[in-house]
Amino acid sequence: MPPEPAVSETRTAVRRLLESPDAAPFRGSPLVVACSGGADSLALAAAAAHVARHLDVPAQAIVVDHGLQVGSGAIAERAVEQLAGIGMSAQVVEVAVDGMGGLEAAARKARYTALRAERPSGALVLLGHTLDDQAETVLLGLGRGSGPRSIAGMRPLDPPWARPFLGVRRATTEAACRAQGLEPWQDPHNSDPRFTRVRLRTEVLPLLEEVLQGGVAEALARTARQLREDSDALGEVAEGELSRVRADHGLDCAELRLLPAAVRRRVLREWLSAEGVPEMTDAHLRSADALVADWRGQGGPALPGDFVLRRAHGRLRVETADRKPPNG
Numbered sequence: 001m002p003p004e005p006a007v008s009e010t011r012t013a014v015r016r017l018l019e020s021p022d023a024a025p026f027r028g029s030p031l032v033v034a035c036s037g038g039a040d041s042l043a044l045a046a047a048a049a050h051v052a053r054h055l056d057v058p059a060q061a062i063v064v065d066h067g068l069q070v071g072s073g074a075i076a077e078r079a080v081e082q083l084a085g086i087g088m089s090a091q092v093v094e095v096a097v098d099g100m101g102g103l104e105a106a107a108r109k110a111r112y113t114a115l116r117a118e119r120p121s122g123a124l125v126l127l128g129h130t131l132d133d134q135a136e137t138v139l140l141g142l143g144r145g146s147g148p149r150s151i152a153g154m155r156p157l158d159p160p161w162a163r164p165f166l167g168v169r170r171a172t173t174e175a176a177c178r179a180q181g182l183e184p185w186q187d188p189h190n191s192d193p194r195f196t197r198v199r200l201r202t203e204v205l206p207l208l209e210e211v212l213q214g215g216v217a218e219a220l221a222r223t224a225r226q227l228r229e230d231s232d233a234l235g236e237v238a239e240g241e242l243s244r245v246r247a248d249h250g251l252d253c254a255e256l257r258l259l260p261a262a263v264r265r266r267v268l269r270e271w272l273s274a275e276g277v278p279e280m281t282d283a284h285l286r287s288a289d290a291l292v293a294d295w296r297g298q299g300g301p302a303l304p305g306d307f308v309l310r311r312a313h314g315r316l317r318v319e320t321a322d323r324k325p326p327n328g
């Protein structure tokens with residue numbers, strides 16, 4: 001008997017990504033499924049188990065226990081049982097979450113660090129983000145006036161991360177679980193209206209769907225894809241310009257100023273990232289850019305990782321807060 005349509009769709013999505021030209025360096029690599037026990041990642045595990053058997057590659061799951069809720073250990077064990085039912089071995093990894101800067105963000109950071117560290121060498125880590133997650137990310141970015149990089153959403157392949165379900169609706173992962181007798185964990189956070197994302201999902205998107213007569217989630221995901229293509233092209237242009245505007249261990253502000261704003265900001269982003277500045281936000285980038293495009297003798301912005309950007313003698317330089325060059 002052929003599988004249910006939802007099951008076929010999830011399997012096809014995993015196979016397509018693994019067989020795409022971009023994934024060629026990972027042919028034959030082991031697969032790790034990051035599984036929370038929710039419908040998306042459980043359906044992903046089932047699809048990945050099927051495809052891995054077909055491709056003859058090893059597959060396993062990692063369940064991260066953040067220890068943030070009462071009974072989190074039992075939730076993780078329940079996920080392991082569900083995974084055992086589809087023939088996938090799983091490991092529970094307990095992480096310590098340091099709540100500085102918001103619990104959600106800290107949990108996410110701890111989760112990604114653990115997944116990266118615990119995966120077998122060279123393995124791809126499959127994440128269950130869906131088309132609905134992508135649409136929510138784009139809408140949130142638009143509403144907050146984020147730069148194109150945020151609105152471009154998540155990439156299907158960003159090694160070691162792979163997101164095969166970015167074209168799959170959440171309703172499909174739920175249907176795939178039902179069809180395979182899987183019982184996903186319902187995270188109470190997913191229906192808690194104190195979370196902005198939950199209100200977007202349950203109030204804003206349905207209203208937009210009604211007003212625009214459907215297809216909104218797909219349209220937002222399409223916007224994200226177009227922006228990713230534009231962003232990749234811009235990245236190539238910026239790479240060329242960066243080598244041109246480098247001067248005396250910094251950047252030449254007069255040369256930079258002549259560049260179109262979008263190229264200039266991308267050059268700054270690539271340069272700062274190469275200098276070791278971590279996780280630049282769009283706001284950081286705007287203040288960095290002001291030193292070039294709107295120079296009034298102002299001080300440079302403090303950047304993440306205790307770095308400071310300074311402009312002196314027509315050059316931009318990154319320094320640590322105690323005025324040493326990075327790595328110096």
Ligand SMILES: Nc1ncnc2c1ncn2[C@@H]1O[C@H](COP(=O)(O)OP(=O)(O)OP(=O)(O)O)[C@@H](O)[C@H]1O
Binds near residue numbers: 035062128129
């Ligand atoms: N506790 C967990 N253990 C393992 N993997 C997880 C866990 N929680 C989430 N994931 C993985 O991350 C994916 C996205 O989960 P979710 O949307 O809850 O996270 P998020 O924090 O909103 O997303 P992101 O991680 O990109 O910010 C899941 O489909 C799953 O693959």
